[in-house]
Amino acid sequence: MTSGMECAKKQQQHHHHHFILIHGVCHGAWSWYRVTTALEAGGHRVTALDMAGCGAMPGRGEEVASFEEYSRPLLDAVAALPEGEKAVLVAHSFGGQSLALAMERYPEKVAVAVFVTATMPAAGKPMTYAFKQLSQGKGTDFFMDCTLGTTGDPGNPDKTFLFGPKPSRRFLNDETMNGDILTLERYGAVRRVYIVAEDDEWKPAEMQRLMASWNPGTEVMVLQGADHMPMFSKPRELSELLMVIANKYTV
Numbered sequence: 001m002t003s004g005m006e007c008a009k010k011q012q013q014h015h016h017h018h019f020i021l022i023h024g025v026c027h028g029a030w031s032w033y034r035v036t037t038a039l040e041a042g043g044h045r046v047t048a049l050d051m052a053g054c055g056a057m058p059g060r061g062e063e064v065a066s067f068e069e070y071s072r073p074l075l076d077a078v079a080a081l082p083e084g085e086k087a088v089l090v091a092h093s094f095g096g097q098s099l100a101l102a103m104e105r106y107p108e109k110v111a112v113a114v115f116v117t118a119t120m121p122a123a124g125k126p127m128t129y130a131f132k133q134l135s136q137g138k139g140t141d142f143f144m145d146c147t148l149g150t151t152g153d154p155g156n157p158d159k160t161f162l163f164g165p166k167p168s169r170r171f172l173n174d175e176t177m178n179g180d181i182l183t184l185e186r187y188g189a190v191r192r193v194y195i196v197a198e199d200d201e202w203k204p205a206e207m208q209r210l211m212a213s214w215n216p217g218t219e220v221m222v223l224q225g226a227d228h229m230p231m232f233s234k235p236r237e238l239s240e241l242l243m244v245i246a247n248k249y250t251v
Helices: 004-012 029-041 067-079 095-105 127-135 205-213 235-249
Strands: 018-022 045-048 087-092 110-116 147-151 158-162 167-169 192-197 219-223
Touching (some): 018 067, 018 095, 029 235, 067 095, 087 095, 095 110, 095 127, 110 235, 127 205, 192 235, 219 235
Parallel strands (some): 018 045, 018 087, 110 192
Antiparallel strands (some): 147 158
16 A cells, blocks of 8 residues: 555656745744755755845844844745746744735735744734744743843834844834734635644644644644754654645645
8 A cells, every 4th residue: 555655755756846945033044954955856946045134144133124024035035936836835933924924915826835833823813912822931941041132112122032143033013913914815815734843842732733723724734753943853754744735735
């Protein structure tokens, strides 16, 4: 008997897809290098992006004026897709919010949106709602040696998060993040898959499933043994699952 994964591998030979990969907070396109290598080896086109102020992009994270500006590399990449082409958009962690914005702006250009243990907003609610739900009950000691800070207007500062040498903003006071901009007619109409990382300690599996439940029609798939960084802990399994999803949703 042939397994579903074996069938998907055979289908890969005939269906080549365009994957656009969106990193999480304080990361960059570099975080996808193992997945990028695997997808390209399967004959697929891969665009791994640096969000504004991240990765190899010039400038510093705290200099990015808005969430719209932060997400601009993704919005521009999706807008530039040739007429009739649809891409497979894949987001990790904080990148789920930029993905949601791209889905709202360009639903006709997204074959399927894949949230990899990512923040998945709900239509009709501000994008900050999901992040605030995730942060409940997590004290500063949860983040160990990470550095929490502030930037911007002292009277209404935005929070920054520092994993390493480059801080990244969370845009909790941002107009786009706090507006009711995600609609059922556009964001809600895009086909989507949530990949649950079962061993994620930042976003517990039950929280990942809860976010998926806010969006009716979301297919939930599971990566056993994956932590919050599946592209490092389970790169082969994640890559194969992305190809399975692409084959399923783009035929």
